Amino acid sequence: MNGLRSILLRRETGIAVMIVLFTLAVTLYKPQFFTANNLRVILLLTPLVMIAAMGQMLVLVARHVDLSMGSMLGLSAMITGMMFRDMPEVPWGLGFVVAIGIGAFLGLINGALVTLFRLPAIIVTLGTLNLYRGLTFIVSNARQVDRQFIPSDLKAMSQSSPIFGIPWIIFMAFAVALLTYWFATHTRVGRQIFALGSNPVAAPLRGIKVTLVTLLVFTIAGALSGLAGIMYASRWGFVNPSNTGFGFEFQVIAAVVIGGVSINGGVGSVLGVMLGVLLMGCVAAALPLLGIPGTAQGAIYGAVILIALLIDRSVRQQGIASLKRVRA
């Protein structure tokens, strides 16, 4: 009984219920929503956001925020795409190393600025958001990397599938999620991120190396953005200096906060974020069926962020109230 209660009260259950209700409502209105083909479309919308969302989750748990993800995605995808174009003899698997490496380096810069100069992450990453986007134009000479230059093996990852017609990149996204789960809950550093976000004042007193943990969190966020970058090249088959990753950070933040990661730090789970990403994918797939133009997407992301903030606040207040009851 108690176990059932605690499952029902969990945040993840709430999001799962929202997904089911949303799917039911849309299916009743438009039966073609719940078909195998459309489910595949929904799943294909999720992997990029899911991978980046894992990084953003860790950053938010540590009480920071990373606004530069879309630009990190764009810059690492661009450099990788140019490598494919200008050095066709390089094995395509090396693209992953390059993209992740560049992403990690860009993330490290964010982290270094935040920790060394004690600056608020939001302003730093607002600066690097524009800085990295500008660099993308500079390195690419404002030219797109076209379809024929992306290795066909890489593109095939988004189309061919090992099982059930589900493409490889979705499995990769789930693998990243599993790894993040293991890292966040079963390693010392992972738990230190949560400790740091719950109480930044107490964390150094408990012997947590705050600078290193913060640097690591931003580096991971950058590396995962880089991974999302090469997967963008795989999924869409081109890299464009202005489109690739533009506005991506807002999708990611929306998915992460609706997935129950608290903006006050210290709270968040991989399962919740995965469900949040899935919910956003369902919404995005339902829009055209419901006859809502794609232009409405931005407004929906914004509304989702605000709604998630309200839920987060009411959950926190309930927590405070129940603590008071226990003490009384």
Add this chain to the structure above:
Amino acid sequence: MSATDTTTTAEVGREAAPPRPLWHVILVRPETMTLVLLVLGVIVASQLSPYFLDVSYILRSFTLSAEFAIVALVLTMVIIAGEIDLSPAANMALSACLFAWAQASGVPIPIAVAIGLGAGLLMGALNAFMVIALQLPSIIVTIGTLTLYRGLAQVIAGDKSIRVPEWFIGIDRVLVFGLPVPVVIFIVTAIVLGFVLAGTIFGRQIYQIGTNEIAARHAGIRSRQIKLVLFLLIGAVAATAGMMTASRLGSVRYDLGLGGELQMVLMAMLGGTYIFGGRGTILGTFLAAWLLVVVSTGMTVANLLPAIQLTVLGVLLIVAIIATNFIYSRTQR
């Protein structure tokens, strides 16, 4: 014994420290840094192009970012009060779209203007509600509303651009005393806000809230009302700026003022506003706005790609906060 001696002498020493000489006080102010950079910028730019010594050329360039500069003046006050607003650029787009859409569907112009301004106030009120009544952090709230407002503008305008009536176009080409109207509005706003911030009780209370909100409340300052006024003010000013942009461009699209939040925050930071609140001046932002215009016009004259300009602005923002924080940490001792 000796330990207590040193502490007492240290305390005495601190009490007896002579007041800093005036030149010292002036020299370590961040506004001085902005002014020096501004002078340097003009000298460098005039080496690049002789046009730079032509005042009307700079004035005409200034009209391109005057709208952002006007909002940045109010944003300075918001940041001094310890909050931040990243949504005014999206606010500009949404209120301009609403205004253009209303007048295109046959509403008389005065009412269309009222709709635009009302929408701006409403957007400011929504930010204020989330930040003040629900006590959510303003940075995250305004990221959410920035996405929402820009998205709503896209819903209203779609991918098309809405034209505004012929006589409404060209506010930047009308001259008052030889100055383009947006520049006049900017200067007047700066003088008024500068007076409010430095010379009125309301202004001083903004500093107190930003320095220590809890202490300010205990001292009887109505911090919530003051923040509400600031959020409403920035909403209304952003709406006005949005319509000025519509008048300058002659048509409205949902991406009006895209990325403007960077320029606004950059102007405030370059002007020496302290990102954690409690410090900053209107004069600093006023100078920083001119500095930014000189820098970006200089880059345009030097034929740099817009993308490179974006990179430079990003770097400038980071350098500006680091420098400001450094100056304040030195003067605090």
